[in-house]
Amino acid sequence: xxxxxxxxxxxxxCTRIFTMQxxxxxxxxxxxxxxDTQRILICPGAGPDKPNTRPEDVLVLDLDxxxxxxxxxxxxxxxxxxxxxxxxADAIAVAHLHAPYATLFAIAxxxxxxVTLSGSKFGEGVPLYPDTRMVLTPERGRRLVEVIGDKxxxxxxxxxIVVIAGDLEELLYDSLILEDNARRAHQxxxxxxxxxxxxxxxxxxxxxxxxxxxxxxxWRYYARLESRWDRQPNSSVAPFG
Amino acid sequence: xxxxxxxxxxxxxCTRIFTMQxxxxxxxxxxxxxxDTQRILICPGAGPDKPNTRPEDVLVLDLDxxxxxxxxxxxxxxxxxxxxxxxxADAIAVAHLHAPYATLFAIAxxxxxxVTLSGSKFGEGVPLYPDTRMVLTPERGRRLVEVIGDKxxxxxxxxxIVVIAGDLEELLYDSLILEDNARRAHQxxxxxxxxxxxxxxxxxxxxxxxxxxxxxxxWRYYARLESRWDRQPNSSVAPFG
Amino acid sequence: xxxxxxxxxxxxxCTRIFTMQxxxxxxxxxxxxxxDTQRILICPGAGPDKPNTRPEDVLVLDLDxxxxxxxxxxxxxxxxxxxxxxxxADAIAVAHLHAPYATLFAIAxxxxxxVTLSGSKFGEGVPLYPDTRMVLTPERGRRLVEVIGDKxxxxxxxxxIVVIAGDLEELLYDSLILEDNARRAHQxxxxxxxxxxxxxxxxxxxxxxxxxxxxxxxWRYYARLESRWDRQPNSSVAPFG
Amino acid sequence: xxxxxxxxxxxxxCTRIFTMQxxxxxxxxxxxxxxDTQRILICPGAGPDKPNTRPEDVLVLDLDxxxxxxxxxxxxxxxxxxxxxxxxADAIAVAHLHAPYATLFAIAxxxxxxVTLSGSKFGEGVPLYPDTRMVLTPERGRRLVEVIGDKxxxxxxxxxIVVIAGDLEELLYDSLILEDNARRAHQxxxxxxxxxxxxxxxxxxxxxxxxxxxxxxxWRYYARLESRWDRQPNSSVAPFG
Numbered sequence: 001x002x003x004x005x006x007x008x009x010x011x012x013x014c015t016r017i018f019t020m021q022x023x024x025x026x027x028x029x030x031x032x033x034x035x036d037t038q039r040i041l042i043c044p045g046a047g048p049d050k051p052n053t054r055p056e057d058v059l060v061l062d063l064d065x066x067x068x069x070x071x072x073x074x075x076x077x078x079x080x081x082x083x084x085x086x087x088x089a090d091a092i093a094v095a096h097l098h099a100p101y102a103t104l105f106a107i108a109x110x111x112x113x114x115v116t117l118s119g120s121k122f123g124e125g126v127p128l129y130p131d132t133r134m135v136l137t138p139e140r141g142r143r144l145v146e147v148i149g150d151k152x153x154x155x156x157x158x159x160x161i162v163v164i165a166g167d168l169e170e171l172l173y174d175s176l177i178l179e180d181n182a183r184r185a186h187q188x189x190x191x192x193x194x195x196x197x198x199x200x201x202x203x204x205x206x207x208x209x210x211x212x213x214x215x216x217x218x219w220r221y222y223a224r225l226e227s228r229w230d231r232q233p234n235s236s237v238a239p240f241g
Numbered sequence: 242x243x244x245x246x247x248x249x250x251x252x253x254x255c256t257r258i259f260t261m262q263x264x265x266x267x268x269x270x271x272x273x274x275x276x277d278t279q280r281i282l283i284c285p286g287a288g289p290d291k292p293n294t295r296p297e298d299v300l301v302l303d304l305d306x307x308x309x310x311x312x313x314x315x316x317x318x319x320x321x322x323x324x325x326x327x328x329x330a331d332a333i334a335v336a337h338l339h340a341p342y343a344t345l346f347a348i349a350x351x352x353x354x355x356v357t358l359s360g361s362k363f364g365e366g367v368p369l370y371p372d373t374r375m376v377l378t379p380e381r382g383r384r385l386v387e388v389i390g391d392k393x394x395x396x397x398x399x400x401x402i403v404v405i406a407g408d409l410e411e412l413l414y415d416s417l418i419l420e421d422n423a424r425r426a427h428q429x430x431x432x433x434x435x436x437x438x439x440x441x442x443x444x445x446x447x448x449x450x451x452x453x454x455x456x457x458x459x460w461r462y463y464a465r466l467e468s469r470w471d472r473q474p475n476s477s478v479a480p481f482g
Numbered sequence: 483x484x485x486x487x488x489x490x491x492x493x494x495x496c497t498r499i500f501t502m503q504x505x506x507x508x509x510x511x512x513x514x515x516x517x518d519t520q521r522i523l524i525c526p527g528a529g530p531d532k533p534n535t536r537p538e539d540v541l542v543l544d545l546d547x548x549x550x551x552x553x554x555x556x557x558x559x560x561x562x563x564x565x566x567x568x569x570x571a572d573a574i575a576v577a578h579l580h581a582p583y584a585t586l587f588a589i590a591x592x593x594x595x596x597v598t599l600s601g602s603k604f605g606e607g608v609p610l611y612p613d614t615r616m617v618l619t620p621e622r623g624r625r626l627v628e629v630i631g632d633k634x635x636x637x638x639x640x641x642x643i644v645v646i647a648g649d650l651e652e653l654l655y656d657s658l659i660l661e662d663n664a665r666r667a668h669q670x671x672x673x674x675x676x677x678x679x680x681x682x683x684x685x686x687x688x689x690x691x692x693x694x695x696x697x698x699x700x701w702r703y704y705a706r707l708e709s710r711w712d713r714q715p716n717s718s719v720a721p722f723g
Numbered sequence: 724x725x726x727x728x729x730x731x732x733x734x735x736x737c738t739r740i741f742t743m744q745x746x747x748x749x750x751x752x753x754x755x756x757x758x759d760t761q762r763i764l765i766c767p768g769a770g771p772d773k774p775n776t777r778p779e780d781v782l783v784l785d786l787d788x789x790x791x792x793x794x795x796x797x798x799x800x801x802x803x804x805x806x807x808x809x810x811x812a813d814a815i816a817v818a819h820l821h822a823p824y825a826t827l828f829a830i831a832x833x834x835x836x837x838v839t840l841s842g843s844k845f846g847e848g849v850p851l852y853p854d855t856r857m858v859l860t861p862e863r864g865r866r867l868v869e870v871i872g873d874k875x876x877x878x879x880x881x882x883x884i885v886v887i888a889g890d891l892e893e894l895l896y897d898s899l900i901l902e903d904n905a906r907r908a909h910q911x912x913x914x915x916x917x918x919x920x921x922x923x924x925x926x927x928x929x930x931x932x933x934x935x936x937x938x939x940x941x942w943r944y945y946a947r948l949e950s951r952w953d954r955q956p957n958s959s960v961a962p963f964g
Contacts, residue, residue: 020715026462046458049465076451100428107356107425108432115589117614117641118722132358132442133449158438159358180722184589187582189431190671191590197640201614208615210558217528221508224531225715232473232714233261233466240359240421267944287940290947317933341910348838348907349914373840373924374931399920400840430913473955474743474948481841481903502956597830599855599882600963662963666830669823672912673831679881683855690856692799699769703749706772707956714955 007032007041007168008055014168015043015053017222018097020229023179025098026050027241028160029075031061032093032168033085038063040085045075051231065138077134080162083141084148091164093171098160098241101182106155112181113196115188118214119181121152121174123202128155129162153178159241172222173215248273248282248409249296255409256284256294258463259338261470264420266339267291268482269401270316272302273334273409274326279304281326286316292472306379318375321403324382325389332405334412339401339482342423343367347396353422354437356429359455360422362393362415364443369396370403394419400482413463414456489514489523489650490537496650497525497535499704500579502711505661507580508532509723510642511557513543514575514650515567520545522567527557533713547620559616562644565623566630573646575653580642580723583664588637594663595678597670600696601663603634603656605684610637611644635660641723654704655697730755730764730891731778737891738766738776740945741820743952746902748821749773750964751883752798754784755816755891756808761786763808768798774954788861800857803885806864807871814887816894821883821964824905825849829878835904836919838911841937842904844875844897846925851878852885876901882964895945896938 002010011032018024031042040061043053059070063086065078075081077096084091105112105126112126129147131140135156144162148154152174153163163178165171188194197205243251252273259265272283281302284294300311304327306319316322318337325332346353346367353367370388372381376397385403389395393415394404404419406412429435438446484492493514500506513524522543525535541552545568547560557563559578566573587594587608594608611629613622617638626644630636634656635645645660647653670676679687725733734755741747754765763784766776782793786809788801798804800819807814828835828849835849852870854863858879867885871877875897876886886901888894911917920928 026459046454046462048458048461050462051466100425104425104429104432107435108429109434109436110432115640116722117616119640120614132361132438133445134358136449158356158360158436177722184582184586186428186431187668188586188589190668191586191592192671193591194589195591195640197614204615208618213528217530218508220530221528221532222715225533228713230471230712230714231469232471240357240418267941287936287944289940289943291944292948341907345907345911345914348911348917350916350918351914373843373920374927375840377931399838399842399918427910427913430915471953472951473953481839481900597881598963599857601881602855659963666823666827669909670827670830672909673827673833674912675832676830677832677881679855686856690859695769699771700749702771703769703773707774710954712953712955 004034004039004041005055007034008058010168011041011043011058012053012055013223013226014172016051017172017226018095018175019050019053020226021176021222022234023097023099023175024050024095025240028095028097029077029081030093030095030171031081031085033091035089035092039068040081042075042078042081044073047073076136079138079141080135080144083138083145084162084164087142087145088164090166093165093168095163095171095175096160097163097175099175099179099182101186102155102161102179103159104186105182106157106159106161112155113185114181114202115185115194115196116177116181117205118177120197120202120205122178122181123197123199124151126153126155126178127151128157130157132158169215169219173218176218245275245280245282246296248275249299251409252282252284252299253294253296254464254467255413257292258413258467259336259416260291260294261467262417262463263475264338264340264416265291266481269336269338270318270322271334271336271412272322272326274332276330276333280309281322283316283319283322285314288314317377320379320382321376321385324379324386325403325405328383328386329405331407334406334409336404336412336416337401338404338416340416340420340423342427343396343402343420344400345427346423347398347400347402353396354426355422355443356426356435356437357418357422358446359418361438361443361446363419363422364438364440365392367394367396367419368392369398371398373399410456410460414459417459486516486521486523487537489516490540492650493523493525493540494535494537495705495708496654498533499654499708500577500657501532501535502708503658503704504716505579505581505657506532507722510577510579511559511563512575512577512653513563513567515573517571517574521550522563524557524560524563526555529555533711558618561620561623562617562626565620565627566644566646569624569627570646572648575647575650577645577653577657578642579645579657581657581661581664583668584637584643584661585641586668587664588639588641588643594637595667596663596684597667597676597678598659598663599687600659602679602684602687604660604663605679605681606633608635608637608660609633610639612639614640651697651701655700658700727757727762727764728778730757731781733891734764734766734781735776735778736946736949737895739774740895740949741818741898742773742776743949744899744945745957746820746822746898747773748963751818751820752800752804753816753818753894754804754808756814758812758815762791763804765798765801765804767796770796799859802861802864803858803867806861806868807885807887810865810868811887813889816888816891818886818894818898819883820886820898822898822902822905824909825878825884825902826882827909828905829880829882829884835878836908837904837925838908838917838919839900839904840928841900843920843925843928845901845904846920846922847874849876849878849901850874851880853880855881892938892942896941899941
């Protein structure tokens with residue numbers, strides 16, 4: 001079991017990797033929940049320097065959204081995190097991202113479906129939360145919980161995505177493969193009809209994976225990259241929801 | 242109230258951020274107006290080093306386009322700025338940009354409409370200035386004023402965009418979200434039918450925003466990025482109008 | 483004839499260039515075969531730092547997939563390499579890549595065909611391996627061998643590509659031109675009907691090439707680039723299969 | 724009048740800028756002609772380090788393609804340059820580029836037409852050279868001369884482009900605006916019907932330009948950028964013809 005200090009460190013790293021990979025934008029956020037203490041660690045929202053997020057910038061909330069520690073840059077959409085952590089025992093880590101490609105499936109009227117082997121993890125679908133107001137209240141958060149059901153992610157209409165995972169490593173991995181699958185589906189659409197993986201193909205592929213290998217290897221790989229990242233701006237991706 | 246010296250500093254920063262984000266190109270320009278003195282500060286046009294624009298490179302014009310200070314690189318399309326600053330009390334800051342994605346809506350015959358939450362700020366539309374000559378005279382500038390009407394921005398046919406705002410922070414923010422919305426609308430078009438936000442959705446979203454928060458946070462974020470920018474070339478975006 | 487030490491050096495360089503060019507992703511791999519000793523050199527799979535792959539990270543396999551040297555990060559899809567090296571005398575070098583554009587032709591239902599002069603090297607086509615399970619067994623590897631037949635490359639459904647060449651320099655060159663051709667075919671598709679090179683045009687172009695010149699020049703060029711590469715992350719390309 | 728030493732310096736700079744802007748690829752080349760001495764300066768072809776092309780790397784040819792100075796990396800398509808310099812008095816500078824977007828119009832069956840104000844310089848069209856063999860002989864070069872006629876550029880089927888200008892500054896500027904126009908036309912095509920500039924609009928725009936201003940300003944701007952370029956690889960653009 002991780003200490004809160006370890007989790008702060010890991011949450012800050014995860015936020016910086018999402019920033020480096022241009023998935024989070026200025027206004028996205030990531031959280032991790034500790035079931036034993038019911039404390040939520042959450043990264044700052046629209047702070048001035050997301051590429052340099054530090055462990056000490058992390059805020060602590062309770063499940064009602066009361067701020068227990070930290071004073072600055074609480075994300076206004078904190079109910080995304082509190083309601084999901086409260087509602088699902090498997091929602092230990094939660095990200096709200098403005099991923100450039102996945103978000104396109106929350107703008108165009110086209111269902112998100114797997115087109116890559118790794119994307120088969122989302123073979124059960126990614127539902128759409130249709131409200132175009134921000135998730136500013138627990139009530140809206142509960143509506144989001146209903147929309148997600150037992151799925152791993154949701155698309156937020158005209159806005160971005162939410163991803164749920166069992167820990168931060170899985171959260172990073174799942175977010176990256178969701179975005180990768182979205183990008184390839186988007187690009188392949190230019191070439192005409194696309195071949196989706198059917199549920200049977202998804203199950204077969206997933207059954208042959210070594211459990212936890214992908215998330216672990218991916219975390220190591222990107223943490224290494226992030227440790228030497230020069231934090232230069234990348235103008236080619238939009239950061240807004 | 243800002244001193245002219247503060248405004249020069251801020252205008253130079255804004256120009257560098259637009260350059261960093263590849264929105265302005267070699268030939269775009271930005272201005273800010275001081276109602277009390279009726280002096281317009283404007284960045285150089287086709288100068289040799291836009292990524293390093295300094296406060297002392299800024300020119301000063303009066304509302305008739307007479308150069309009061311500065312000698313080099315007056316933008317030939319200065320009437321965009323003088324006529325807008327003169328015509329609209331809310332046009333304190335004006336940018337003429339060659340934004341890669343927004344300009345596509347001045348090339349293709351497709352109306353610009355909001356597809357993102359933040360893009361709802363442009364829910365009242367972005368009109369098209371159809372003249373394919375540069376805005377070289379006050380007469381053409383006044384025609385542009387008519388086309389814009391009470392809107393926040395205009396598309397210039399085959400050329401670029403003009404954005405109007407109440408100060409430089411809002412100008413940066415509005416330009417970034419306009420471009421972001423344009424990019425996502427462009428990319429989503431590959432996937433088929435796109436879901437636009439209707440006027441009611443735009444109003445609801447805007448009504449829940451904390452006034453001034455987005456522009457302030459965005460300015461801080463990009464000014465921080467710009468302060469560590471290595472000014473390397475970015476070959477992936479076109480700079481010409 | 484190269485010594486194994488030279489081949490290790492070259493294989494590591496080739497892996498780093500593929501990483502730099504964003505063709506391999508976290509989970510791809512490259513191998514080179516020594517017919518006289520029947521030893522296969524293969525780069526690590528999902529190791530923590532592909533941009534810095536070193537000669538001493540290379541593993542050695544026999545044709546049955548037994549690990550003779552090296553302990554870490556044997557790619558799980560090693561049968562791609564063992565079966566191809568065993569089956570075809572001209573398969574001295576083999577790459578399994580997650581090339582962003584070529585892979586689109588393994589997602590969309592569109593045949594890969596040459597649209598560039600250099601792409602004419604693949605004028606005889608690139609067949610599709612339709613199984614959406616990873617190539618985890620020699621049996622699946624042999625099925626891949628059947629699909630490739632006497633061709634230079636194969637598309638792996640929803641996954642990536644395999645490229646076969648007579649040495650590592652040709653492998654690099656062929657992979658780059660395959661991806662280049664795929665990118666241009668993809669982009670040109672937006673503009674409408676595309677003009678493919680017919681078999682006669684492909685043969686004519688190939689007949690006028692100086693043998694070996696392209697691969698040699700390309701290797702030198704990219705090895706030079708790689709030697710000064712700063713190993714910064716590139717967020718714009720997806721690394722997953 | 725420039726000395727040959729000045730021209731060598733300028734040709735090397737121009738080659739480095741084309742490399743930085745990803746327009747030339749590994750195998751493109753640029754030349755400049757001196758009418759008084761009938762000597763052609765040409766940059767190396769597939770040399771090992773185009774980003775660092777130096778004045779002393781430049782070769783000198785006569786109009787028959789005999790090498791007068793320099794020994795390494797004569798481009799195999801030298802007849803592009805010798806025949807154009809010989810045939811047209813206004814062809815002082817000639818570039819053969821593998822520009823990513825302009826080349827798409829030599830792959831898709833879509834005519835190149837102006838969609839940007841600056842693109843109006845090519846309002847008279849860019850003809851297509853339909854031969855898919857390289858321009859390896861003076862005979863093929865003369866066929867290219869016929870295809871170009873009195874135009875400023877040509878598209879080479881499945882291959883790249885040729886641009887002709889009165890000096891190296893104009894060559895850089897014209898190549899950049901041709902590529903910029905091609906990129907925007909390509910991107911706008913995703914949005915539906917595109918509005919081209921008609922011949923009258925092209926003439927009106929061009930008539931209001933200050934002669935030579937664009938090329939001069941563009942040269943200064945890019946030469947400055949190039950002087951601080953870190954020569955890092957850019958994996959996002961294809962270098963092959």
